[in-house]
Amino acid sequence: MSQNDIGRIANYIRQLRESKNYSQEYMAAKMKMSQNSYSKIELNYSKLTVDRLIQIARLLDTDAGTLIAACGYEEDCAA
Template identity: 45%
Template structure:
């Protein structure tokens, strides 16, 4: 499973919409959607930002377990 897919699953577990995530990150919903689909490269800064918003450790997004 890709990191983008794990981000999507964690977002859904939290009950957050793509609009909410995008708003917290200061980007459009469309731009966030592209991150989640893997169409836009996820920068380290964005990766940490997403983990912080989701309130989860970084390694939970990196690990396939």
């Protein structure tokens, strides 16, 4: 998975967060991290680990597969 793919996932995370009217501060607090650190995930400046991806997905009432599919890996997610 390329950095561009991760960037698309990060962008989709931001879109989902905003659609739920969640602030970065809210997400960061739930994830026990600073708002600045959370912001870096959405901006693709910080490494998005699998653990963080799962944590974000749960907070956004979705699953990691859905977030990954947002970057064009639908076939892999269906397997």
